[in-house]
Structures are given as C-alpha cells and as structure tokens.
Amino acid sequence: MNIENIEAFVYINHYGSFNKAADVLYISQPTVTARIQSLERELDCRVFDRVGKQINLTDKGRQFLPYAQQILQVYQTGKHQVQSKGLVPDELRIGSTISVSNYLMPQLLVHLKTAYPNLNIKLTTAPTEVLIDKLKAKDIDLAFIRKVVNPAIQAYPFCEDPISLYVYEGHPLAQARRASIQDIRKETLVFFECGSLDWLRLHRVFESMEQPPDIVYQVDNLETAKKLVLRKAGIAFLPVLSVQEEVAAGTLTRVEIAETEGISLRTSLISLNGEYAGFIQTLLELGTGNPLNRLIV
Structure with missing residues (x-):
C-alpha cells in the first residue's frame, strides 16, 4: 500500500477539503484525487462521500482512519530516525x-x-x-x-x-x-x-x-x-x-x-x-x- 495515498487520506479527513490537503502537502489537487482513487482501489471500497463541497468519511473510511493514522505516524517516526545525522x-x-x-x-x-x-x-x-x-x-x-x-x-x-x-x-x-x-x-x-x-x-x-x-x-x-x-x-x-x-x-x-x-x-x-x-x-x-x-x- 502506497504511504502517499494514506497520507492524502489522513490530511483530507483532517482539513475537510481536497484543495486544502493539496495545499499543505505541496501537491496539486488532481494528484490528491488520484491518490484517493488509488487507495480506494486498494481497499476495494469508497473512503469519502462527496456531496457538493462537503466531504465526509464513509463507514469504511471511518473504520480505516485509526489504522491509517497509526501507519503514517510509524512511518514518519521511522523516517526521522533513519534521516537523523x-x-x-x-x-x-x-x-x-x-x-x-x-x-x-x-x-x-x-x-x-x-x-x-x-x-x-x-x-x-x-x-x-x-x-x-x-x-x-x-x-x-x-x-x-x-x-x-x-x-x-x-x-x-x-x-x-x-x-x-x-x-x-x-x-x-x-x-x-x-x-x-x-x-x-x-x-x-x-x-x-x-x-x-x-x-x-x-x-x-x-x-x-x-x-x-x-x-x-x-x-x-x-x-x-x-x-x-x-x-x-x-x-x-x-x-x-x-x-x-x-x-x-x-x-x-x-x-x-x-x-x-x-x-x-x-x-x-x-x-x-x-x-x-x-x-x-x-x-x-x-x-x-x-x-x-x-x-x-
């Protein structure tokens, strides 16, 4: 599973917006959308419901969220340790x-x-x-x-x-x-x-x-x-x-x-x-x- 897809998922949920998540991750909005589509294919389910400008977690997305946060936290901690001089x-x-x-x-x-x-x-x-x-x-x-x-x-x-x-x-x-x-x-x-x-x-x-x-x-x-x-x-x-x-x-x-x-x-x-x-x-x-x-x- 691609860590960047998980990162996009966690950030979109936090900020409530694909555009805002793209902004803070310094990538384009289409790239964020592509990462979520890739994640949904990997999980074989939708993780967000999109109604107009509102973005809400689906039941499956809500179920996956704590695991995604834990994966991302472990990855970031490991990355910092490896990069330490x-x-x-x-x-x-x-x-x-x-x-x-x-x-x-x-x-x-x-x-x-x-x-x-x-x-x-x-x-x-x-x-x-x-x-x-x-x-x-x-x-x-x-x-x-x-x-x-x-x-x-x-x-x-x-x-x-x-x-x-x-x-x-x-x-x-x-x-x-x-x-x-x-x-x-x-x-x-x-x-x-x-x-x-x-x-x-x-x-x-x-x-x-x-x-x-x-x-x-x-x-x-x-x-x-x-x-x-x-x-x-x-x-x-x-x-x-x-x-x-x-x-x-x-x-x-x-x-x-x-x-x-x-x-x-x-x-x-x-x-x-x-x-x-x-x-x-x-x-x-x-x-x-x-x-x-x-x-x-």
Whole structure:
C-alpha cells in the first residue's frame, strides 16, 4: 500500500477539503484525487462521500482512519530516525518570520531546550525570502516561514493561524460577536498587510462588496495594528495567536464574519532535505499543521 495515498487520506479527513490537503502537502489537487482513487482501489471500497463541497468519511473510511493514522505516524517516526545525522550538535540556528518569533518562539524554544538540555539556540528573525536564502547558504539550520516550493527544501506543515475580525472593548459589534461583511463597510478599518496570499483573500472579499470598508490605517507590523485597535482607532482582521492575551483579558473581542471564515495564515517548518530530523520531530509535536500532532494552546 502506497504511504502517499494514506497520507492524502489522513490530511483530507483532517482539513475537510481536497484543495486544502493539496495545499499543505505541496501537491496539486488532481494528484490528491488520484491518490484517493488509488487507495480506494486498494481497499476495494469508497473512503469519502462527496456531496457538493462537503466531504465526509464513509463507514469504511471511518473504520480505516485509526489504522491509517497509526501507519503514517510509524512511518514518519521511522523516517526521522533513519534521516537523523547521529550526534546532537551543540548549537541549533533557527530562523523565523516576525509573527512566529513574537507569538510562538518563546513556547517552542523552551520545549526544544527541555528536550535537548545541552543545546544552545540562536534565533534569526527575517522575511520568508531572506530565510530561504539563509537556509540554502547554511547560515541557519531550520526556519519557520510561509509556503515554499523548492526541491532542495523539505517543508513540514506546522501551524494554521485563523484570521478573524477583532474589535475593542465597548465596540457595538462586541456584544453581538457576529456580523455580516456588509456590517463593517462604515467602520474604520486597520489593515495589517504582510504580503501573504492569505491576506489577498481578504482583499478579494472586500472587492466583492458594493461599498468596501474604509481602510484608514494600513500597516506592515502586527503589533502596531493590534495597538491601534486597543486604542479604539478602528477594528482589524488579525491572526488568533497574536491576540490570545487580549481576548483573555477582555480588551479585544472576536467577531464572527461568515464571508471570511476559513482564511488563515499558514506556517511551515523547513530544512534542507534530510537534515535535523530529530529537532524537527520535537518541534512538530507542538504544531497544528500536521493532523497527527498536538495543538498549540
């Protein structure tokens, strides 16, 4: 049985979408479909029911799922062991984008240090393109970046950070916690722009409106955008990980917008092929991008 077929099956079930599974596996949607068709021929049964855009496990698919997850977990663990380069180095150089540095790295580095007590860690924060160049030049060992497609680089889906609308304490929408995209067309909007394709999906939603929202502040720093909202200068679409403390404190409130559901920032953990497998496995234990891993809280 082809392990790639099992991988496609597990990821489609996790993400509920052939397209999304293809995205995180860095393959085309037709390739994902072909892998499922191959798996169904091997099992001699259908594993998914497709009704419109809805994808549900069949009874046989539900029966097979725990075995598929176990097979994939054993394979990935074995792969990491085989690819391991032996002795643990004294230093690990990690690169990350600014959002990962701000909101994930403190937890990740402590977790890594617990697993490798004698390890020294050097962190470099830079844009995705710079980090890829540094990895190729072997100036860093691992990196957390946005999506990359490069045959020399191994990418592991690590984290999906949903983008939602947040309003300040006392804002009229804070009570309802739910609104239509049309309800924000007269609001002052703070827009954090990082150049990612995920943010372009928001722009497309705005462009579909007869009267797009008034983007008064367009900033390239996530903390600046958040602090403008906290100062009641406007409201903003922000990644969930960036506002956990403020939501817990009640100073920011998430407002559900149906038209923007499903938009998220995706982060991958990358390395040169076959390198630092042990560290990668340790870090992936905290990731949300892999359906076999625990969630970051």
